[in-house]
Amino acid sequence: MDKLIIVGREFNSRLLIGTGKFASCELMAESIDKSGTEIVTVALRRVDIDNKNDDMLSAIDRSKYLLLPNTSGARDAEEAVRLSKLARAATGINWVKLEVTPDPYYLLPDPVETLKAAEILVKDDFVVLPYINADPVLAKKLEDIGAATVMPLASPIGSKQGLKMRAALEIIVEQAAVPVVVDAGLGTPSHAAEAMEMGADAVLVNTAIATADDPPGMAEAFKLAVQAGRMAYESGMPASDKKASASSPLTGFLRDE
Amino acid sequence: MFLAELRMETLRINGVEKQFPDGLPQTLTELLKELNINAATVVAEIDGEIIARHNFAQTQLSIGQHIELIRFVGGG
Amino acid sequence: MSLEQKHSDSNIKAILAEKNLNGDSPTWQGRLQKISGENVEKALFEPAGSYRFKKLLALISPAAENYIEQMAQIAHQLTIQRFGRTIRLYAPLYLSNYCTNSCRYCGFNKDNKFRRTRLTIARALQEAEVIASEGFRDILLVSSEDREFITVDYLVELAVRLRDKFSSISIEVYPMSTAEYALLFNAGIDGVTLYQETYNRQAYHYYHPAGPKSDYDDRLNAPDRIAAAGMREVGLGALLGLTNWRLETLALAEHAHCLIKRYWQSHISFSFPRLRPAYEVDGSQLEHLPSDKNLVQMIMTLRLCFADAGLVLSTRERAQLRDHLIKLGITKLSAGSKTNPGGYSVHSRAIEQFEIDDNRSPAQVAAMIKQAGYAPVWKDWDSAFVKD
Numbered sequence: 257m258d259k260l261i262i263v264g265r266e267f268n269s270r271l272l273i274g275t276g277k278f279a280s281c282e283l284m285a286e287s288i289d290k291s292g293t294e295i296v297t298v299a300l301r302r303v304d305i306d307n308k309n310d311d312m313l314s315a316i317d318r319s320k321y322l323l324l325p326n327t328s329g330a331r332d333a334e335e336a337v338r339l340s341k342l343a344r345a346a347t348g349i350n351w352v353k354l355e356v357t358p359d360p361y362y363l364l365p366d367p368v369e370t371l372k373a374a375e376i377l378v379k380d381d382f383v384v385l386p387y388i389n390a391d392p393v394l395a396k397k398l399e400d401i402g403a404a405t406v407m408p409l410a411s412p413i414g415s416k417q418g419l420k421m422r423a424a425l426e427i428i429v430e431q432a433a434v435p436v437v438v439d440a441g442l443g444t445p446s447h448a449a450e451a452m453e454m455g456a457d458a459v460l461v462n463t464a465i466a467t468a469d470d471p472p473g474m475a476e477a478f479k480l481a482v483q484a485g486r487m488a489y490e491s492g493m494p495a496s497d498k499k500a501s502a503s504s505p506l507t508g509f510l511r512d513e
Numbered sequence: 514m515f516l517a518e519l520r521m522e523t524l525r526i527n528g529v530e531k532q533f534p535d536g537l538p539q540t541l542t543e544l545l546k547e548l549n550i551n552a553a554t555v556v557a558e559i560d561g562e563i564i565a566r567h568n569f570a571q572t573q574l575s576i577g578q579h580i581e582l583i584r585f586v587g588g589g
Numbered sequence: 590m591s592l593e594q595k596h597s598d599s600n601i602k603a604i605l606a607e608k609n610l611n612g613d614s615p616t617w618q619g620r621l622q623k624i625s626g627e628n629v630e631k632a633l634f635e636p637a638g639s640y641r642f643k644k645l646l647a648l649i650s651p652a653a654e655n656y657i658e659q660m661a662q663i664a665h666q667l668t669i670q671r672f673g674r675t676i677r678l679y680a681p682l683y684l685s686n687y688c689t690n691s692c693r694y695c696g697f698n699k700d701n702k703f704r705r706t707r708l709t710i711a712r713a714l715q716e717a718e719v720i721a722s723e724g725f726r727d728i729l730l731v732s733s734e735d736r737e738f739i740t741v742d743y744l745v746e747l748a749v750r751l752r753d754k755f756s757s758i759s760i761e762v763y764p765m766s767t768a769e770y771a772l773l774f775n776a777g778i779d780g781v782t783l784y785q786e787t788y789n790r791q792a793y794h795y796y797h798p799a800g801p802k803s804d805y806d807d808r809l810n811a812p813d814r815i816a817a818a819g820m821r822e823v824g825l826g827a828l829l830g831l832t833n834w835r836l837e838t839l840a841l842a843e844h845a846h847c848l849i850k851r852y853w854q855s856h857i858s859f860s861f862p863r864l865r866p867a868y869e870v871d872g873s874q875l876e877h878l879p880s881d882k883n884l885v886q887m888i889m890t891l892r893l894c895f896a897d898a899g900l901v902l903s904t905r906e907r908a909q910l911r912d913h914l915i916k917l918g919i920t921k922l923s924a925g926s927k928t929n930p931g932g933y934s935v936h937s938r939a940i941e942q943f944e945i946d947d948n949r950s951p952a953q954v955a956a957m958i959k960q961a962g963y964a965p966v967w968k969d970w971d972s973a974f975v976k977d
Contacts, residue, residue, distance in 0.1 A: 274589030299588025302527040345563040346556040462589030506661040
């Protein structure tokens with residue numbers, strides 16, 4: 257199977273893992289391991305200075321996994337840019353998953369602020385992976401300004417509804433000249449396989465794994481599903497049973513040649 | 514009294530006023546130690562400016578500064 | 590990270606070289622021969638109008654000749670779905686046949702001795718008047734490589750004067766710079782047609798031995814400049830008959846695909862100029878000339894791979910063939926064309942670029958379109974909406 261390439265960097269795994277909502281750091285670490293992932297997202301939050309907290313970062317082996325900070329919590333471009341710079345200062349990594357979600361109910365991304373932030377961050381030498389609604393025009397605009405990938409949602413974060421946005425995602429996949437990472441709303445391994453069969457370059461999964469009864473087991477299931485979906489895509493999807501509607505012959509005139 | 518209160522040494526940390534009756538920690542490193550925060554995994558911002566980790570020990574603190582201490586947590 | 594870096598994979602020159610689509614390539618010829626009926630059937634089941642190279646290869650192969658009717662049915666349905674039952678009409682206005690190139694196949698070749706004609710702005714406007722009176726609102730300004738007279742300024746002036754009369758003005762002239770195209774765009778020109786003629790480097794070199802047109806790369810990169818300047822319509826094509834038409838189709842499709850990915854706001858059209866007898870051009874060496882069946886296969890292959898591309902047919906082709914082709918994916922026709930400068934307003938003896946084979950008047954062509962169950966569309970866009 258061919259590799260996932262983002263800004264020239266190669267990855268074998270097409271499954272990205274989000275680290276939120278896990279019951280413990282240990283479960284998180286084990287799930288990451290079982291998923292076979294190479295890219296792991298994290299968020300930034302204020303330290304709670306009155307309580308001693310686990311330091312989840314130490315549970316992630318930075319030599320094995322590329323840490324991808326996200327800007328979750330940002331409600332506008334300015335906040336997102338600030339969070340990105342903080343993340344870069346902390347890790348030295350200039351990759352950022354740009355997430356600007358002013359709506360606290362569905363956590364849907366703000367297209368205007370996302371585009372604004374992406375432009376600023378790209379100019380400041382960040383590798384920007386923007387999280388967006390499945391909007392093909394927005395995806396092309398982000399590509400134009402230098403986003404490294406686009407990350408359209410399949411359905412709202414945590415909803416586990418699968419590829420509700422399938423029709424729009426197909427257009428994005430068709431038109432994109434950068435990798436397409438389907439992110440958010442994938443609830444089952446079959447959803448992930450479906451996204452890959454459709455031609456997505458990768459998927460990002462968080463809630464479905466973190467909230468499963470057996471997160472590491474589910475992580476492995478997703479790993480296999482993503483591989484299967486990609487293999488199917490590369491092998492050429494099987495013919496669908498389409499019947500052309502009967503109509504009078506159109507090329508009979510050629511036989512008179 | 515009033516004047517003494519004015520001279521109480523405070524810092525605004527993560528949006529909350531914190532008082533230091535024994536005096537402000539001199540540097541950022543000292544502050545983190547006092548708060549029992551692992552300096553290796555925290556990001557610090559003072560009055561909106563990010564402080565690089567290798568500068569923590571040299572960064573002097575003064576009264577009334579707005580300090581943000583941020584760390585990585587799980588997220589999608 | 591610069592945009593150029595990011596889009597390095599959308600460089601058509603690199604793609605053609607990498608895939609070896611800019612030469613004779615016995616490899617590709619061999620692969621085409623090996624395509625089986627099963628491969629073609631699989632390609633036909635892929636979503637209609639979607640582009641995949643493997644699919645393109647199967648549909649343009651010799652094996653696909655047995656599936657022409659099936660391809661036609663799909664192309665017919667798809668075109669109606671995307672374009673409705675409509676055919677757009679346009680007219681070419683030839684401005685000059687002075688030329689500094691020596692293209693072997695062309696009647697305007699600089700080494701051909703005949704009295705050349707150039708139209709002043711005033712005469713061009715006269716011609717345009719006639720064209721407009723026939724009902725056209727979509728005009729294509731054509732010229733040979735006459736940079737001396739048909740300058741950017743000339744075209745700008747003409748466009749500005751034609752804007753009131755025509756809702757769509759395109760040009761088909763020599764390649765220009767992005768800045769020049771931008772000037773033309775601001776003047777009211779919204780489309781540029783530029784045929785690579787042949788994507789095969791050796792053949793290109795042979796057929797274009799002298800003059801500015803001998804520069805293959807400059808011509809190849811021109812559509813990028815056209816789109817970058819903001820033109821709404823970009824017309825591509827290969828002159829069919831110069832080399833292997835199946836290989837040309839592969840390269841042409843890759844070119845379009847490349848442009849579409851990068852310049853997603855521009856609309857691509859394909860034309861299908863087949864070599865025709867022309868003044869002092871030897872018509873006998875036409876071993877590569879595609880037959881009618883070949884032409885149909887090419888048109889439908891492109892339709893099946895590009896759901897929204899315009900497919901344009903000129904009056905080079907004979908009437909009966911054009912009539913059949915409007916149901917097979919064609920979306921735009923010229924009619925009543927005069928390819929000799931000044932040919933509309935006076936009975937001119939000026940030399941034509943090529944011989945016309947559909948001599949019907951625009952009204953007759955429109956009537957034919959209606960009879961076939963389609964609506965002739967004279968005006969499809971109005972730049973007056975967005976320009977002063």
